[in-house]
Amino acid sequence: MAQAIAFYFIAACILGFAVLVVSTKDTVHSVLFLVLDFLFVAALYVLLGAEFLAAIQILVYAGGIVVLYLFVVMLVNLKRPPEAHSDPHRRTMLGFLLAGAVLVEVGAIAIYGFSQPAMVPVPGAAMPVTGNTAQIGWLLYTSYLIPFEIASMLLLVAMIGAIVLAKREL
Amino acid sequence: MPITTTHYILLSAALFTIGVVGVMVRRNIIIIFMSIELILNAVNINLIAFSQQLQNGIGQVFAIFVIAVAAAEAAVGLGIILAFYRNKETVNIDEMNVMRS
Numbered sequence A: 001m002a003q004a005i006a007f008y009f010i011a012a013c014i015l016g017f018a019v020l021v022v023s024t025k026d027t028v029h030s031v032l033f034l035v036l037d038f039l040f041v042a043a044l045y046v047l048l049g050a051e052f053l054a055a056i057q058i059l060v061y062a063g064g065i066v067v068l069y070l071f072v073v074m075l076v077n078l079k080r081p082p083e084a085h086s087d088p089h090r091r092t093m094l095g096f097l098l099a100g101a102v103l104v105e106v107g108a109i110a111i112y113g114f115s116q117p118a119m120v121p122v123p124g125a126a127m128p129v130t131g132n133t134a135q136i137g138w139l140l141y142t143s144y145l146i147p148f149e150i151a152s153m154l155l156l157v158a159m160i161g162a163i164v165l166a167k168r169e170l
Numbered sequence B: 001m002p003i004t005t006t007h008y009i010l011l012s013a014a015l016f017t018i019g020v021v022g023v024m025v026r027r028n029i030i031i032i033f034m035s036i037e038l039i040l041n042a043v044n045i046n047l048i049a050f051s052q053q054l055q056n057g058i059g060q061v062f063a064i065f066v067i068a069v070a071a072a073e074a075a076v077g078l079g080i081i082l083a084f085y086r087n088k089e090t091v092n093i094d095e096m097n098v099m100r101s
Helices: A002-023 A027-047 A051-075 A092-115 A132-141 A145-166 B005-025 B029-054 B058-088
Strands: none
Touching: A002 A027, A002 B005, A002 B029, A027 A051, A027 B029, A051 A132, A051 B029, A051 B058, A092 B005, A132 A145, A132 B058, A145 B058, B005 B029, B029 B058
């Protein structure tokens, strides 16, 4: 019962703040609502028993990426709001319709899955460690070592690319 | 009624749709990037819900990879926004048509 109350409260906060992120006129307010949204997603991860992911979510998203966004919003000092100029050929209704189609499709898949017999748990290979963080570390450094190294290369490439893009001249 | 994986998937679908609306409807490119972050968060909720349902940690490992890719995407995308703003003084995607012949 307590879990259900926590889930519905967190879900309402996530969806409400997500709507505010998308609909607020002021970009700075939008970034601040994004922080709150990420914090509630981290709370949802705790509810799902993924404590390490919750810590990563707060450190990387709410701590790193959002600060990056805030820097860019401050650097891009807008004298006129970007929504003022509007393309006469723009089809906003079509955007809403396409998003509604996406919601219907994904929701139908979820409901269809609900009508199927429940998935049986598939325990992975027996791990010599217990605890959420230790298990993720064990998986990352055994079965998923090469994807892990490729992800680190991707981050290096992204860092160099961002520096090259942001420099005024090379 | 206990909270099942379907609840988490429906929440994830709703969050994904809000992100899609942001990408489709808004004209400020910074807001569009934030909507993409919302979409990636919806994907992560899905992965972790299935990880909990199947009682193994592989979904959480993939969620870590998604977070790493999202960080790389944010860094490069915001660099592109800054470079574009220095040249054209706008973040409105309706005015970003330099490659249209």
